[in-house]
Amino acid sequence: MSEPLWSPRRLQRGATTLGAYAHYLRDAGLFDSDGENYQALWLWSVKDPARFWETVWKFCDVRYSRPHAQVLDAPYRMPGARWFEGARLNFAENLLRFRDSTAALVALDERGRRREVSYAELQERVRALAAALKRDGVEPGDRVAALLPNCAEAVIGMLAATSLGATWTSCSPDFGFSGVLDRFGQIAPKVLIACDGYSYGGKALDTLERVAQIEAALPGLCRVVVVPYLHETPSLSGLKQGVLFHEYRGDGKLEFAQLPFDHPLYILYSSGTTGMPKCIVHGAGGTLLQHLKEHMLHGDLQTGDRLFFFTTCGWMMWNWMVSGLAVGATLVLYDGSPFHPGPEALLEMAEREQLTHFGTSPKYLSALEKSGWVPKDHVKLDALRVLLSTGSPLGPEQFDYVYGFIKPDLQLASISGGTDIASCFALGNPWSPVFRGEIQGPGLGMALEVYDELGKPVRGQPGELVCAKAFPSMPVAFWNDPDGSRYRAAYFERFPGVWCQGDCAEFTAHGGLVISGRSDATLNPGGVRIGTAEIYRVVDAQPEVLESVVVGQRVDHDDRVILFVRLREGVEWSEALGARIAQAICAALTPRHVPARILACPEVPRTISGKITEIAVRELIHGRPAGNAEALANPQSLDYFKNLSPEALR
DSSP states (O other): OOOOSBOOOHHHHHTSHHHHHHHHHHHTTSOOSOSOOHHHHHHHHHHSHHHHHHHHHHHTTOOOSBOOSEEESOTTOTTTOOEEETOEEOHHHHHTOOOSSSEEEEEEETTSOEEEEEHHHHHHHHHHHHHHHHHTTOOTTOEEEEEOOSSHHHHHHHHHHHHTTOEEEEEOTTSOHHHHHHHHHHHOOSEEEEESEEEETTEEEEOHHHHHHHHHHOTTOSEEEEEOSSSSSOOOTTOSSEEEGGGOOOOSOOOOOOEETTOEEEEEEOOOTTSSOOEEEEEHHHHHHHHHIIIIIISOOOTTOEEEEOOOTTSHHHHHHHGGGGGTOEEEEEESOTTSSSTTHHHHHHHHTTOSEEEEOHHHHHHHHHHTOOGGGTOOOTTOOEEEEOSSOOOHHHHHHIIIIIOSSOEEEEOEEETTTTEEEEEOOSSSOBOTTOBOEEOTTOOEEEEOTTSOBOSSSOEEEEEOSOOTTSOSEETTOTTSHHHHHHHTSSSTTSEEEEEEEEEOTTSOEEEEEEGGGOBOGGGOOBOHHHHHHHHTTSTTEEEEEEEEEEETTEEEEEEEEEEOTTOOOOHHHHHHHHHHHHHHSOGGGSOSEEEEOSOOOBBTTSOBOHHHHHHHHTTSOOOOGGGBSOGGGHHHHHTOOGGGGO
16 A cells, blocks of 8 residues: 555644534434544444434534524435525524624635725624615525626625525636626526626726626626725726615624525536526535535634635535635635746745635646645745645646645645536545545435446445435536426436536545546546546646647547647647657556547637636547537637547647
């Protein structure tokens, strides 16, 4: 067995919130392990989901006005399981439980601006905005939409809306008009909160003209609230119902609407690359409970810690990060390019802000490595305890990079979940060691299995990642899906009654997980299943390659592996380079992983949230439509694949 890259010290284990939770269980006579065996605790947590989630409710101190009559009616009924029936609570009230002078938010941007908002000030800002929304008729069930950067006003807006029981939904301002309308047009918001512009990579980008177009296309709007983010006093002459954010205030006490556990809290969106985005409705109670569990028990986030995740308001990690307020942490928000003015931007910020938890993606780590800037030579990350990574699988070589070039004494927590559940299926924990290339383990209360093609659980071999028992952060519904047919088709068609996430995964000998990519993009040459992440980790490590996309091409009833690489500036494609890449893949993996063709492409198509769109490329090389180009951050990238000649792929 391989040696761990990081192991928690026994003293650290005893001081963690997870350790305190284990003591709580022992004192209640529920769990009699020594409190340091994560596998035993996980097995206990999934044996009786109702018992486990009730202990999370109590231990994490969920604020409520009416208790539940029962925790769970049917653990094996999916979809349709009912959680905490009878309970009444408010999501915003749980996040606003602290009211002191401690910094709740530190808002930063690439222009060098920095602003702190204390917990006391946050309460007042939320009160004033909620009163204005209420004055405009916003009620429980109404939608409040935002087109905002990752700024303090986004957090204030979400808390104000949800304090009233409204449902919050957001996109980042780099979404184009059609991308915004594809999302907000489906859910008919009553109020839109938008920015006048934003900056990225040193460029100022005005959005007011687009906001005016959006206002005209959403006839149900009663107000457009504009955050002066780019200009000090933006002109609102193009808006019929426009008002500046700081002027949109009301009188009245901050009150929290008491609502059912599954009251709609957030609407998140699927990528929309194969059609209109699915509007996924998440409940207040399930989201709160999962996030409390993940922050406190898995992330060991404690009062006074400083949490950062590089995200936009269009990615679910923003929603996940904001729940850190319920723990009493300081949220460090950043808007702009992670490489402006240079590769040092985020980690120098981490040093200045004394971050304890730093969240990012494999794409960022890869780009940082290729930049040649060596973090350990320039920054002291003494406060940093946990580095989180998600968005795509984190390759073994990236584990080496983090421990060799960023910080050796650090918990590297690769996490995996998604927009579908607004939380995680598998993630880190402070008790388990970190092994190269592995997620530390399944989340507590998440009855994860890996199924083979016949729906049988397997260990030590890849298969479909599933969850065999209900969990509270399953979506409440899809919007405009009255009979639930689209919801069932999305997750329960493959294995009836079992949640199928659509990821290709494998349990390891350590009890951890390796996720090798989306199962709908899994390669199958000669009948052998290959996860795309396996190839990416080898190819993207090549010094000449910036990024890549790999797909399967169907030829003569079999799959051929086709690899496209985007080369670094100044590097020219040659057959010799292609041969070196092929040789590296063969040496690191197997001959079956070696692509039949390797081609250089100008760009790799990515969604607005930064994920590679393998399916769009696969469809185009087969002469089929790619789907919704508006869902891409770089739709022009598809032109290369559309125009590829059949001869190039032979």
